[in-house]
Amino acid sequence: MSSPVAELHMHIEGSLEPELIFALAERNSVQLPYADLDDLRSRYEFTDLQSFLDLYFANMQVLRTAQDFADLTRAYFARASAGGVAHVEFFFNPQAHVNRGVPLHEVLDGIMDAVATSEREFGLSSAAIAAILRDRPVHEAEEVFSEIIRLQTPIVGLGLDSAEVGNPPSLFEDVFARARSEGLHVVAHAGEEGPPEYIWQALDLLGAERIDHGVRALEDPALVARLVDEEVPLTVCPLSNVRLCVVDSLSEHPLRTMLEAGLLVTVNSDDPAYFGGYVDDNFAQLRDQLGLTDAERETLARNSIKASFASDARKAQLLRG
Numbered sequence: 001m002s003s004p005v006a007e008l009h010m011h012i013e014g015s016l017e018p019e020l021i022f023a024l025a026e027r028n029s030v031q032l033p034y035a036d037l038d039d040l041r042s043r044y045e046f047t048d049l050q051s052f053l054d055l056y057f058a059n060m061q062v063l064r065t066a067q068d069f070a071d072l073t074r075a076y077f078a079r080a081s082a083g084g085v086a087h088v089e090f091f092f093n094p095q096a097h098v099n100r101g102v103p104l105h106e107v108l109d110g111i112m113d114a115v116a117t118s119e120r121e122f123g124l125s126s127a128a129i130a131a132i133l134r135d136r137p138v139h140e141a142e143e144v145f146s147e148i149i150r151l152q153t154p155i156v157g158l159g160l161d162s163a164e165v166g167n168p169p170s171l172f173e174d175v176f177a178r179a180r181s182e183g184l185h186v187v188a189h190a191g192e193e194g195p196p197e198y199i200w201q202a203l204d205l206l207g208a209e210r211i212d213h214g215v216r217a218l219e220d221p222a223l224v225a226r227l228v229d230e231e232v233p234l235t236v237c238p239l240s241n242v243r244l245c246v247v248d249s250l251s252e253h254p255l256r257t258m259l260e261a262g263l264l265v266t267v268n269s270d271d272p273a274y275f276g277g278y279v280d281d282n283f284a285q286l287r288d289q290l291g292l293t294d295a296e297r298e299t300l301a302r303n304s305i306k307a308s309f310a311s312d313a314r315k316a317q318l319l320r321g
């Protein structure tokens, strides 16, 4: 029996499976631009991050009510728990819903309802991170963040995601400073498609406690030394990196190089409904295609718990297995 894992990098909207897209479209009378499931599935071929984001945002149109968000979140919890995930810190994208007319409270009520019962229902502790869309105007991020705070939403942190290149962390210094002053954890996607410079900015300007992805850190030895020295966790997403053409194949993924460099690496699913699998699928394919050993898996599992924002008591419980 392998040790429990914490999943620290997944987007709840990226767990929207094709079957649920069709079921929610029916429930909400949404006309989908796909003939059937096979037609939808045939579109899951991506050439880069943007080509994925286009489909990711398009499919969100079926999410309308608190019930939809609760059903989506619970479906992920059930699947993740079955795959050995015992703790999750997941992203959601409030702007992606508010901007198409869904009231913020519908999003928050649904997600937080599922979070509140995850331990009882699925034996899985959970926490939500509001992620800012970095390719949208800065004032929009500030407005949605203010509203989340005004509603006293029990989120655990603030994150930064969406199209990376050309949208550096430096743009979002103020909203991240506010998040920190509210006592929230802060994390940022950096070094997925963007340069190592964006990782430096995430650390120095945003105060990021974890870097989401960070694979391009390997291009900058001084940055690697800093990340090792400060034990900054990197939430790496191997299947995502292959599907978004960040790496050519899983057998060429730099995960082992990162581990050998002494980086605090974790394995995550990112957008499991789009990238061919959940955390357990990532581990299984890493074993088959990269020769990931049981000892390496154990290290990665322990890293994920260490890197989480769970309480010390919960971390100790998770580490006991």
Ligand SMILES: Nc1ncnc2[nH]cnc12
Binding pocket: 011, 014, 049, 056, 161, 162, 163, 189, 192, 240, 270, 271
């Ligand atoms: N891999 C990813 N990178 C940036 N933004 C995202 N939003 C959902 N998945 C993402």
Ligand SMILES: [Zn+2]
Binding pocket: 009, 010, 011, 161, 189, 212, 270
């Ligand atoms: Zn991501």
